[in-house]
Amino acid sequence: MKAELAANFDRGKNMGKIRTILVDDEPLALRGLKIRLDKFDDVEIIGTCSNGREAVKSIKEMKPDLVFLDIQMPGFDGFSVLRSLVGEAEIPLVVFVTAYDQYALDAFEAHALDYLLKPVDEERLAEALARVREAISQRVAIEQNAKLVELIEGMDEPSKEALTAILEKPVETHDQRFDPHLRIKDRGHITIVSVADVEYIDAAGDYMCIHVGEKTHILRETMKTMEKRLDPKIFQRIHRSTIVNLDKVREVKPHSNGECFLTLEGGTELKVSRSYKDVVGRFL
Template sequence: MRKIRTLLIDDEPLAIRGLKIRLESYDDIEIIDTCSNGRDAVKKIKDLKPDLVFLDIQMPGFDGFAVVRSLVGEAEIPLVIFVTAYDEYALDAFQAHALDYLLKPVEDERLATAIERVRESLSQRIAIEQNARLVELIEGMDDAPAEALTAILEKPTETSESRFDPHLRIKDRGHITIVNVSDVDYIDAAGDYMCIHVGDKTHILRETMKIMIKRLDPKTFQRIHRSTIINLDKVLEVRPHSNGECFLTLSCGKELKVSRSYKEVVGRFL
């Protein structure tokens, strides 16, 4: 199992400790070091070359965004997950090309989603590096059969998207309804059942939220509440509320509230 070399950066010792404890349950996460300020963070990132950085935004003198800006031009830039107590930085975080954005206190489910994104992103990076080495090897082969090698290189490879279900099969009293995932407006949980909303129809599927979210492509489907998943392609309007909450209007006419823990999803529409 490939270890994900991870650096934790936060000026609050308790925050570092809490994140360490949560990350202990992930066998592939290896914490290689920690630091408490931005300037040390830049040096350690350049020296240690971690795969992943959990980065606080508000730090005295040299904040998290400054850390990321200082890495521009480096040959190897780690994946960055911002961790902060302030949700107003979500848009800036995505503009800084952060892989994810976690609010303190970090919820276990959100951390699990972030780690899964890290794994997917790193696997894609590794595939690109392996293909590059293959090309270098082929170019050094004087007697390589050109047609055969071209066929190998141009053969479609399995992408991360192929792991996700294009259809949902819903059984009801002996009948099976096949629902195209792309047609789903949103999904909400009712205990161990998922309510699949498609236009003016609602299908009931016996499934847990934890399993359902793994079946859906995160590029299209995101949680906006502990019990609600939306199809990002169905969002027509984003409406902030005076109390800091936010509401999304879908093409089906449904209006859904974005909970504070998932507010970073809104940054994708701004």
């Protein structure tokens, strides 16, 4: 298998760049897939999208050869993206990406070229790209997409009107759903802290210690209510009493005993509880 993959990889070098768009609502998943794809010389990532409506717009404007498309996205999933492309002169080859095995069958029924399970395995990724190269070299992309369009047109929900309404609805920003700032009251003074600057938060009873650079602010709050105020795509719990800003993580250190430590950009090292080790999988 590895020899066959290597042969396909070498063949791909002579085919020109495969213009690719990545679509996923999880920033870490996008980052991880991009890092893996950077190892393939013939893959050119021309764009990344964090939601379905953005994906439709980018695909129509940029006309990529290939799209790695997350199936399960809130509000407008991967299948809805494809339904919205029906009627387009060119639909790119599609490799579905999903965190759930239950969607694998749906991916095959949609005649996608291939599908990947999260966290993405490097050998499976290489196999998927081998299929992509084969499809391009044999010029079967048109036939492949004809099957895909036929399947999509047969789907009853959502209707074209519903899809149009979703596409035209303004994208909800983080500021609308989550707090962009934390207001820290101390002795009559209020300090406004940008959530994006927070490295991590740990609990001390009913108080939260907000760590921003070398400063620590104390806020009377419970862990449960704090989690609701923060964007889960950026802030994740790694311990029952610790929340970390994933954008501040600079190094992941797995240990032989199964434990793991995260090193933040300020140098702080945090232990990941075994109960939350799935968070680490997003970096790998």
